[in-house]
Amino acid sequence: MFYKDRDIPYKLKAEEALMRRLNVNHSKLPVIEEEYRKKLAGIRGEKELDYHLSCLANNYLIINDLRLQQGAHFFQIDSLLISPKVSFIIDSKNIAGTIIFDHEFNQCIRIFNEKEEGIRDPFTQVQRHIRLLSQWLDEHKLPALNLEYLVAISRPSTIIKSKGTNSYSNFRVVHAAHLISRISDLEKSYPKDLTSIKEIKKIAKQLVKNHVPHKPNILDTYSIHPNDVKNGVQCPQCHAIPMDKVYGSWYCPLCQTSSKTAHIPALSDYYFLYGSTITLSQFSDFLLLPKSKSKSASSFLISLNLPCSGSKKGRVYDLTSLIEK
Structure with missing residues (x-):
């Protein structure tokens, strides 16, 4: 079941408010509009992901857009699927063009409209999330989880390529349409329950209770003076x-x-x-x-x-x- 639905991002609403109140010729407006478009694309990708995750609703508690604090750090998980046997951190990517995972240099490259650019490596990010979530569960005296991860590419037209040999990581990047079958494959490695359904519900309740929405100061984010508003x-x-x-x-x-x-x-x-x-x-x-x-x-x-x-x-x-x- 979907234990926590997605919220419309606070930053998206703040950008909408800011765009309404800046002059059309403001120098920062194109930058804000571009970031806003990227967020909308990300939301469309997450909706595509949720469509496929709904097929798992009876087997997992699904927590979307979970942001937690661990020590001095905050971390945000696109989708967390928890069950007694195995749990999954899903990182959703809505990226057009071709995406190349370079395992030799631990980097991610996007090619779109003949332009090549480096983007954040999702494997590094999701492995950090696994580490921080494990620490968070331990500090809150909650049962440990068998944590796996998958990187879900929501656009069917995106071409996925790999550079270097890393079968472990390659197996964990998948188009969203094939997400369920990949989860089923990984489930086979965890035949026994690590914890009970009762404990899983307890974990889910504590995770959502400790969710910290991200509420940035939008004027500071874009270095805009209040007099410009x-x-x-x-x-x-x-x-x-x-x-x-x-x-x-x-x-x-x-x-x-x-x-x-x-x-x-x-x-x-x-x-x-x-x-x-x-x-x-x-x-x-x-x-x-x-x-x-x-x-x-x-x-x-x-x-x-x-x-x-x-x-x-x-x-x-x-x-x-x-x-x-």
Whole structure:
């Protein structure tokens, strides 16, 4: 069964918010758009992987997008399949063109549109994950697992090649369509249960409980100054920024659209750009509410019924319940 589904990556949502609020001629915009496209491709690849993993649902507890902390290090596993006999770490790759695994130099080479480039070696990464996960289980006094790994190439059109002789690693890279048969082959090496189903469920519960979502500061990631980010409410119709607050509604001077809820997506953008908390001053500045109507802005913010802390002047509101509901 799928014990933990995939989440839409926080960074993807943050990039969407940032792209909405940068000028079209901003120097960093093409870089952000390219990274965003890569993430979307990765998500499509993971959906393809999940389609094939669903055939295993009765034999394994499947945990997707698991990020754990081990000591000073964080590590993220695309898919973890756990069972009493053997468990698998699956690394999903959605790579177009030709991918060459060079076992002599422990590197991975991609050839696409006659361009050759080095990419992160998935074998090195997944072996690190096995080591860290084993340490994590030991430190949390959980039963050990027989850990295997596979690198799943989600694009059927991707050509897989190998340089050097390493039958062990070559056997562990496979197109997603053949993933189940490869898992079946590896299962034969583990005929006996290492632990019980009860213990497996206990392990899965603790893993998900300790999952740490990755929430990077997107402005720092792309070295963008807050002054480059447009403040204001975006029109849901023509996407212009800003809208004007007129008698309890938001009015777009460009296309004359009126909305009572257009501030919600704006506050969502704030959440992904600046964090989960907001003060009255930050609220007014970001929504471009007139300073002369501070009482109105305060009433508006209070009406959102957000959890808050602190005294009246220094009160801080938590946007999490508004954004993640």
